[in-house]
Amino acid sequence: MxxxxxxxxxxxxxxxxxxxxxxxxxxxxxxxxxxxxxxxxxxxxxxxxxxxxxxxxSFKFRGAFNRLSLIPQGQRAGGVVACSSGNHAQGVAASAKILGFPAVIVMPKDAPELKIQRTKALGAEVILYCRHSEDREAIAHAICEERGATFIHPFNDxxxxxxxxxxxxxxxxxxxxxxxxxxxxxxxxxxxxxxxxxxxxxxxxxxxxxxxxxxxxxxxxxxxxxxxxxxxxxxxxxxxxxxxxxxxxxxxxxxxxxxxxxxxxxxxxxxxxxxxxxxxxxxxxxxxxxxxxxxxxxxxxxxxxxxxxxxxxxxxxxxxxxxxxxxxxxxxxxxxxxx
Structure with missing residues (x-):
């Protein structure tokens, strides 16, 4: 769930x-x-x-940090999951690192390599997917259910x-x-x-x-x-x-x-x-x-x-x-x- x-x-x-x-x-x-x-x-x-x-x-750090700060202490152990081509990914990864809980980022395989590497460098686990054949939100939600994580939508939140x-x-x-x-x-x-x-x-x-x-x-x-x-x-x-x-x-x-x-x-x-x-x-x-x-x-x-x-x-x-x-x-x- x-x-x-x-x-x-x-x-x-x-x-x-x-x-x-x-x-x-x-x-x-x-x-x-x-x-x-x-x-x-x-x-x-x-x-x-x-x-x-x-x-x-990028501006993405603002929204990511605020959203992660709103997660109750009792829900933080499961971490967070986000979908992003790179900027939201880095914002969520950096915010999770500061606040002390794990982050998983679902990123497209064709995302710029620089953004993928920087997301990993911030401590997040990166899972790559194909834009044309896979549903990134389905992947993210499956991870949330498995780990008890909170999904961080990049904009509709x-x-x-x-x-x-x-x-x-x-x-x-x-x-x-x-x-x-x-x-x-x-x-x-x-x-x-x-x-x-x-x-x-x-x-x-x-x-x-x-x-x-x-x-x-x-x-x-x-x-x-x-x-x-x-x-x-x-x-x-x-x-x-x-x-x-x-x-x-x-x-x-x-x-x-x-x-x-x-x-x-x-x-x-x-x-x-x-x-x-x-x-x-x-x-x-x-x-x-x-x-x-x-x-x-x-x-x-x-x-x-x-x-x-x-x-x-x-x-x-x-x-x-x-x-x-x-x-x-x-x-x-x-x-x-x-x-």
């Missing part, structure tokens, strides 16, 4: 505040960065929430969502300190845990800020779901360089928040994502993985007119595979040579 699938917390700003208290001393307050070169490129003001500088290299929402609280406070009132927020989106958490944190303080999801083309289930008003699925299970955000359908809890906030969706090609990875390196001095660069890519490709406006965007992770990073830099150099 699975001990727990979703944490019993409400999706409120008050719960995000409680999550921030739990994360105090463990997570980093990531910077909100502004670059004149990017402002000039888009003819507006852009502030980057650099979650690639978070512990374990209230405890995870409010943990990710701590990034949104920081955005609100950082914007206030800078005297900035953003017109637009664009967030890299897979299942929607980060984007919905931020949207929830901004709901009262910045109610007029338009929320956008950013996804890879072919995996734009959020954009299509928001347009139709109901959750839809992607046809493909793999096939994008943006491995971190290739989810099949929006999370039920996160979609409810973003639908209420009247969010809109954007999508970018792999080529545009790779361009953004290299642009971040050469122009912004940031190391970014493709799935974490889609919000930046949406701006660089001119999908939103920012003339005279202010945007906050997320860079959600920096755990880029070296070969992918090399390919992105080469693509960018070739583009410059042809220009």
């Amino acid at each position: 699975v001990l727990d699938v979703s944490s019993p917390v409400e999706l409120t700003v008050s719960e995000i505040e409680k999550a921030r208290a739990r994360l105090q001393g463990y997570s980093s307050m990531t910077p909100l960065l502004n670059y004149p070169v990017l402002d000039e490129r888009v003819n507006g003001r852009v502030f980057i929430k650099a979650e690639n500088l978070q512990r374990t290299g 209230s405890g995870v969502i409010v943990g990710q929402g701590t990034s949104g609280l920081e955005i609100v406070e950082q914007c206030e300190a800078l005297g900035v009132s953003p017109d637009v927020l664009i967030s890299c989106t897979g299942g929607g845990g980060l984007t919905s958490g931020i949207a929830l944190a901004l709901e009262k303080s910045l109610p007029d800020c338009q929320i956008y999801t950013a996804e890879p083309a072919g995996f734009d289930d959020y954009a299509r779901s928001l347009e139709s008003g109901e959750r839809v699925r992607n046809a493909a299970l793999s096939g994008s360089v943006c491995d971190a955000i290739m989810t099949d359908t929006p999370g039920e809890k996160s979609f409810a928040i973003l639908k209420r906030r009247q969010a809109k969706g954007l999508s970018v090609s792999d080529e545009q994502a790779m361009h953004a990875v290299a642009y971040a390196y050469f122009e912004l001095k940031l190391v970014v993985e493709p799935g974490a660069a889609v919000a930046l890519a949406s701006l660089l490709s001119g999908q939103i007119d920012l003339d005279g406006k202010t945007a906050v965007i997320t860079i959600s992770g920096g755990n880029v595979d070296p070969s992918v990073f090399e390919a992105a830099l080469k693509q960018y150099s070739d583009e410059k040579a042809e220009a």
Whole structure:
């Protein structure tokens, strides 16, 4: 029997505040960065929430640590189980190590080797599966039943969502300190845990800020779901360089928040994502993985007119595979040579 699938917390700003208290001393307050070169490129003001500088290299540590902290002491001996291509895996593994209980991560065989190795290095047991022939959640739930472990969903969990929402609280406070009132927020989106958490944190303080999801083309289930008003699925299970955000359908809890906030969706090609990875390196001095660069890519490709406006965007992770990073830099150099 699975001990727990979703944490019993409400999706409120008050719960995000409680999550921030739990994360105090463990997570980093990531910077909100502004670059004149990017402002000039888009003819507006852009502030980057650099979650690639978070512990374990992505925002995922926030939600994982908060969710694991909510597990009662009497249930911790069985450990936790999670499914992830890498960033949630590392967040859960690091959190379990800090809190002192075992972790098993079910990861796709085609996940970046760097992410697999770093998950193992954090002390987690890694079980690999095939995206096309095996059901990762069925595997995870079987392990939970066998070991009496708690399943940690990567995004459709209230405890995870409010943990990710701590990034949104920081955005609100950082914007206030800078005297900035953003017109637009664009967030890299897979299942929607980060984007919905931020949207929830901004709901009262910045109610007029338009929320956008950013996804890879072919995996734009959020954009299509928001347009139709109901959750839809992607046809493909793999096939994008943006491995971190290739989810099949929006999370039920996160979609409810973003639908209420009247969010809109954007999508970018792999080529545009790779361009953004290299642009971040050469122009912004940031190391970014493709799935974490889609919000930046949406701006660089001119999908939103920012003339005279202010945007906050997320860079959600920096755990880029070296070969992918090399390919992105080469693509960018070739583009410059042809220009």
